[in-house]
Amino acid sequence: MLRALLLYLSKATWARRLLTRWRVTRRVADRFVAGDTLDDAVRVTRELNARGLLVTLDHLGEFTTNPDEARQATDDLIRLAETIQQEDLKAGISLKLTQLGLALDEALATEHLARILEVTEPKGIFVRIDMEDSPWVDATLRIYDTMRERGYRLLGVVIQAYLYRSEQDLRRLARIPARVRLVKGAYKEPPEVAYPKKRDVDANFDRLTRLLLDTALAAGAPPVSADGRVPPIPAIATHDENRIAYAEEYAAHIGLPKPALEFQMLFGVRRDLQERLAGEGYPVRIYVPYGTEWYPYFMRRLAERPANLVFFLRALVRG
Ligand SMILES: Cc1cc2nc3c(=O)[nH]c(=O)nc-3n(C[C@H](O)[C@H](O)[C@H](O)COP(=O)(O)OP(=O)(O)OC[C@H]3O[C@@H](n4cnc5c(N)ncnc54)[C@H](O)[C@@H]3O)c2cc1C
Structure with missing residues (x-):
């Protein structure tokens, strides 16, 4: 309620x-939130990197309703990529397709994302497309497929455990195999599309964790890149200790090495847990938002x- x-x-x-x-x-x-400016984002990223934590930077903004704003957001993200490179940060980028104009025109958002990937891909910077409300899921996965077809590889998506459709989506993504961030889901969704009860979401989260970890093992357990910028196939993004313990146990059970399993958490939430997991040898990436929106x-x-x-x-x- x-x-x-x-x-x-x-x-x-x-x-x-x-x-x-x-x-x-x-x-x-x-x-x-790190602060209003790119300088704030750089400062916070440096501090987190110094503590052994990796970062994904989110230049805040979503649901852009005019083409100029969508273009501006694209330019800002390109500047972010250049800054990550210049400042030698252990960081990638998280973005939302509605920020790039998806609500206005799918083709426009697709071309904006392509402009960003033209810059990030040669620099070895990874881009994660955040997942938004359920009406955008089909278009988001379609745009991801289009970028794969165009040859971009340093790109990942997000799967939300609260959606009934997610197991099917994850099985299809496993064939690539795509780098996937698994989350519970943050939006208000009707019971026609999402589990209303927390315990069902949690059970589905564990089921999808198994699927994702099995996929990583079958793909040869690619580890996080040496520069910390490119994550492994599974990114388990939660602050729920039971879900994290389940992922750790299942990885140990199937023999998935720690560098092939990333945990992700939000800036400002459960710093103790972030440090514990990093201390145990897992890549831990912090989602750091910045900007005025x-x-x-x-x-x-x-x-x-x-x-x-x-x-x-x-x-x-x-x-
Ligand atoms: C790195 C990352 C990226 C994400 N990307 C997306 C995305 O692309 N799309 C999407 O829909 N959702 C995304 N989310 C949000 C996600 O869907 C959940 O809404 C959010 O993570 C809270 O759920 P939980 O998994 O932590 O579990 P919960 O069961 O909600 O929480 C478990 C425990 O964690 C602590 N906790 C959880 N949230 C908070 C908080 N905000 N402040 C303080 N303590 C908290 C509490 O102690 C709580 O008891 C992302 C989350 C993370 C960590």
């Missing part, structure tokens, strides 16, 4: 206007954990 309300507010223009006007919203959001990202983080909302409300009362 509360989750549904917060996810509704994450998309409501009136709520965005109201909440972003309050300085306290920004203060709480800072826990999850932080509102919907922040609201999804509130929706994931009631304690975050309580923290926000307390800050609001204190002023």
Whole structure:
């Protein structure tokens, strides 16, 4: 109920206007966001790299509704790729196709992504296409296939365990085999397309983890690249200790080496767990968002954990 309300507010223009006007919203959001600028992103990435953690950078923005903004977002991502190279960061890029204009025109978003990959691929920088709400899943997977057909290889996708369709999608992606980030899913979805109950999502997450780890083993267990930029086939992205323990146990059971299994977490969430897993020898990648368009990202983080909302409300009362 509360989750549904917060996810509704994450998309409501009136709520965005109201909440972003309050300085306290920004203060709480800072826990999850590196800052407004590319310099902030570089600084945070350096700090994380120094602690043995890898990074994927998200230049915040989604659901672009005009072509100029989509072009601007593409230019910004190209600048990000150049900066990763110049600053020698152990980082890749995460992006959203609606940021590149998918809601306006699929062909436009496809060409924008191709422009980005023309720059990232020769530099050895990996790009992950985040997965958005269910109406975009088909187009997202289609654009991924198009880029593979055009010869791009340093590109990955995301599969959401809450969707009924995900096992089928993952089986098809396993034939490539695609580099896949597995998540539970962050959006408000109807029961026609997604498991409404958390325990069903968790069970599906473990089932998809097995499938993904088996795929990695069958492909010869490619490890994370030596420069830390290109992830292995499976990226298990969760802060749920039971899901993580399950993946660790299953990998040990089938004999998948640690460098062939990446864990991913969000900036500002469970730093202790991030460091423990990195200390055990797994690649651990932190999803670091930056930029001024932080509102919907922040609201999804509130929706994931009631304690975050309580923290926000307390800050609001204190002023
Ligand atoms: C690297 C990464 C990339 C992602 N990319 C996508 C994507 O492309 N598409 C998509 O739909 N979703 C994405 N997500 C979000 C994901 O779908 C979940 O909404 C999110 O990870 C919370 O679920 P959980 O797996 O951590 O499990 P949960 O069962 O929600 O949480 C497990 C425990 O983790 C802690 N926790 C979880 N979330 C938070 C939080 N925000 N703040 C503080 N503690 C928290 C809590 O202690 C909680 O009890 C991504 C997540 C990660 C980590």
